Amino acid sequence: MALELDFEKPIIEIEKRIKDLKAISDAGHVDLTEEIALLSSKIEPLKKEIYSNLEPWQVARLARHIDRPSTLEYVKHICGDDFVEMHGDRLFRDDPAIVGGIGVIDGRSVMIVGHQKGCDTQSNIYRNFGMPHPEGYRKALRLMRLAEQFNMPIITFIDTPGAFPGIGAEERGQSEAIAKNLAEMSAIRVPIMCFITGEGGSGGALALGVGDKVFMFEFSIYSVISAEGCAAILWNDPNKAKEAASALKFKSTDLLKAGIIDEILTEPVGGAHRDHKTAAEEIKKCILKYLPSLIAVSADNLIEERYNKFRRIGKFAGEEEQENG
Amino acid sequence: MGWFDKLRSKTAKSQENQLKQEIPPQKTSDLWKKCPGCGETILTKDLVRNLFLCIKCDYHMRMPVWDRVALLADDNSFVEFNQELKSADPLNFVDSKPYPQRIEEAIKKTDAFDAAMTGYVQIEGIKAILGVMNFEFMGGSMGSVVGEKLTDALERGASEKLPVVIVATSGGARMQEGILSLMQMAKTSAAVKKLNTAKVPFISILTDPTTGGVSASFASLGDFNIAEPNALICFAGPRVIEQTIRQKLPEGFQKAKFLLEHGMLDCIVHRRTLKKQVGKILHILNNGR
Ligand SMILES: [Zn+2]
Numbered sequence: 001m002a003l004e005l006d007f008e009k010p011i012i013e014i015e016k017r018i019k020d021l022k023a024i025s026d027a028g029h030v031d032l033t034e035e036i037a038l039l040s041s042k043i044e045p046l047k048k049e050i051y052s053n054l055e056p057w058q059v060a061r062l063a064r065h066i067d068r069p070s071t072l073e074y075v076k077h078i079c080g081d082d083f084v085e086m087h088g089d090r091l092f093r094d095d096p097a098i099v100g101g102i103g104v105i106d107g108r109s110v111m112i113v114g115h116q117k118g119c120d121t122q123s124n125i126y127r128n129f130g131m132p133h134p135e136g137y138r139k140a141l142r143l144m145r146l147a148e149q150f151n152m153p154i155i156t157f158i159d160t161p162g163a164f165p166g167i168g169a170e171e172r173g174q175s176e177a178i179a180k181n182l183a184e185m186s187a188i189r190v191p192i193m194c195f196i197t198g199e200g201g202s203g204g205a206l207a208l209g210v211g212d213k214v215f216m217f218e219f220s221i222y223s224v225i226s227a228e229g230c231a232a233i234l235w236n237d238p239n240k241a242k243e244a245a246s247a248l249k250f251k252s253t254d255l256l257k258a259g260i261i262d263e264i265l266t267e268p269v270g271g272a273h274r275d276h277k278t279a280a281e282e283i284k285k286c287i288l289k290y291l292p293s294l295i296a297v298s299a300d301n302l303i304e305e306r307y308n309k310f311r312r313i314g315k316f317a318g319e320e321e322q323e324n325g
Numbered sequence: 326m327g328w329f330d331k332l333r334s335k336t337a338k339s340q341e342n343q344l345k346q347e348i349p350p351q352k353t354s355d356l357w358k359k360c361p362g363c364g365e366t367i368l369t370k371d372l373v374r375n376l377f378l379c380i381k382c383d384y385h386m387r388m389p390v391w392d393r394v395a396l397l398a399d400d401n402s403f404v405e406f407n408q409e410l411k412s413a414d415p416l417n418f419v420d421s422k423p424y425p426q427r428i429e430e431a432i433k434k435t436d437a438f439d440a441a442m443t444g445y446v447q448i449e450g451i452k453a454i455l456g457v458m459n460f461e462f463m464g465g466s467m468g469s470v471v472g473e474k475l476t477d478a479l480e481r482g483a484s485e486k487l488p489v490v491i492v493a494t495s496g497g498a499r500m501q502e503g504i505l506s507l508m509q510m511a512k513t514s515a516a517v518k519k520l521n522t523a524k525v526p527f528i529s530i531l532t533d534p535t536t537g538g539v540s541a542s543f544a545s546l547g548d549f550n551i552a553e554p555n556a557l558i559c560f561a562g563p564r565v566i567e568q569t570i571r572q573k574l575p576e577g578f579q580k581a582k583f584l585l586e587h588g589m590l591d592c593i594v595h596r597r598t599l600k601k602q603v604g605k606i607l608h609i610l611n612n613g614r
Contacts (some may be wrong), residue, residue, distance in 0.1 A: 009498055024536065085502070086608065163541075164560030165559075165560070165569050165577070166561075166569065167572075169560070170560060170561065170566070171583075171587050173545070173587065173588070173589050174352040174561070174590075175545045175559070175560040176546075176589060178510075178541040178542075179510075179514055179540075180516065180548050181546075182514035183514040183515060183517050183518040184512065184518065185517070186515030186518050187518050187522065192555055201540055202498075202538075203507070203541045203542075205497075206507055206511055222504060222507075223500045223507070224500055224503055224506050224507040224538075225498070225500055230500055233500065234420040234421070234501075235420055235421065236421075246501075247416065247418055247419065247420065248416070248500070248503050249416050249503050250503065254504075255504060258415070258504060260505075260508060290413065307515055310508060310515055311476065311511060311516075313472075313509070313511075314470075314472055314473050314505060314508075315415040315469050315502070315505060315510040316411060316413055316510070317412060318413075319413060
């Protein structure tokens with residue numbers, strides 16, 4: 001079931017008219033080939049126009065689109081049958097909001113870990129809407145340590161509203177689980193490539209995001225807090241989410257400018273939710289492009305460079321003057 | 326000479342940052358404070374003398390940053406790092422007021438440039454590096470400056486083989502710096518890992534409140550995690566959880582004792598014995614190195 005976003009309406013209307021015309025045409029009453037071709041030619045430019053002028057809050061809605069491909073779908077497209085899912089943190093339970101396992105990409109063995117959202121209400125309840133508990137982060141860390149042991153590069157997929165705020169999560173140390181991942185990922189001695197595919201929600205996203213290369217899909221977001229949460233706290237008014245979305249500068253272009261991510265991956269026209277296969281191919285291409293050079297780096301240099309990548313993030317008053325003078 | 330003058334004379338001698346100005350005396354804008362424990366109204370000057378413990382019920386009230394330094398540091402031992410490091414406004418962030426204005430107001434209010442203070446220290450005669458967060462400065466929120474100061478302190482600990490003690494108190498990440506503040510979680514946690522690898526002890530003291538991005542980074546990563554009695558320590562705040570699960574939370578939820586029982590802390594230590602206890606731990610760990 002497609003979720004309609006208001007700014008997508010003009011596209012969806014044309015698509016619907018084409019479908020109707022095709023139905024009439026196929027029924028053999030009249031030949032409408034020309035009309036269909038005319039409408040079809042309008043769709044691509046319209047999509048381009050709409051999607052290149054999105055407001056930050058509109059991007060946030062696209063990033064959360066229920067039809068966006070999930071980690072397991074990317075894995076299916078990228079690894080085919082060469083993937084074995086692994087479960088459990090060996091401490092408490094298996095968290096369905098984070099998935100992981102071993103797979104093969106273009107002949108190379110890799111460890112894949114990512115947040116997992118559902119594709120409808122039922123599966124979303126099972127996946128807790130992609131909001132992990134501590135055991136999810138601990139499973140992720142177990143798998144990443146295994147990757148280190150067997151010298152396999154790590155690919156992470158990031159798509160979560162955030163770590164789950166609940167009683168059990170607090171009892172079992174949500175803070176500690178996230179903190180531990182941040183610390184340990186900084187020193188894991190195999191390459192780590194991170195892909196923000198949808199929602200990069202705060203610490204719960206970052207806990208899979210300490211890598212040598214960090215990529216973001218065009219219409220994904222990466223933020224310290226959701227626009228709604230920020231509006232409630234700083235504006236004292238949840239209805240100011242649009243303002244907060246603009247102020248937080250969480251679009252891929254902002255993050256690239258701020259030096260937080262390495263590259264923006266282009267989405268299929270109209271967004272990844274409209275063409276899962278092409279989106280997955282984009283990620284695969286990126287992995288194949290960068291992984292060989294990462295593997296060539298010695299483990300010591302790799303973790304030193306990863307440390308420095310995050311070490312230098314921060315902005316201070318008077319910096320520009322110093323740089324110029 | 327009171328503790329404050331002792332601290333000040335030492336800081337002024339600091340080779341670290343060629344201070345142009347002396348630390349101005351603390352402002353006592355609030356003459357009275359109300360105890361969150363028993364509701365008693367207490368003169369601030371009486372609280373200062375009593376380590377910000379309630380005179381009536383012993384409740385551990387929030388402690389200003391310099392009082393905290395004085396609580397832990399041996400006389401004349403604190404030498405501050407990066408004192409004048411100040412935040413920029415990377416996002417040109419404006420909510421009800423512009424971020425630079427909030428910063429200026431916080432500086433005026435607290436006489437500090439940001440929400441953390443770091444430096445060399447001696448605790449019970451043991452050389453160490455101390456970091457203390459400042460809740461009065463924008464709720465102790467962690468942005469670029471806090472992240473940088475604490476990372477620098479942890480790195481110095483690793484390279485100079487000096488144990489690091491950090492007193493946390495924070496509402497979490499500083500939203501006004503957006504993604505840059507989120508990344509300080511990764512930066513500080515990686516620095517803790519560096520300290521671990523160098524086999525240098527890290528004592529994390531979690532005080533009321535330690536939440537969000539600070540609790541979910543360096544503050545939870547101590548080799549020794551110590552909390553003060555009744556401190557709120559959590560990832561998600563109680564209100565957020567109540568709104569999410571639509572349930573009333575159990576009594577004492579996310580308070581120090583709850584965390585101790587759930588295995589997140591090594592111990593809860595009363596403020597009056599905190600310095601002695603930290604000294605003892607440092608002494609035992611140093612002996613083993
Ligand atoms: Zn009281």
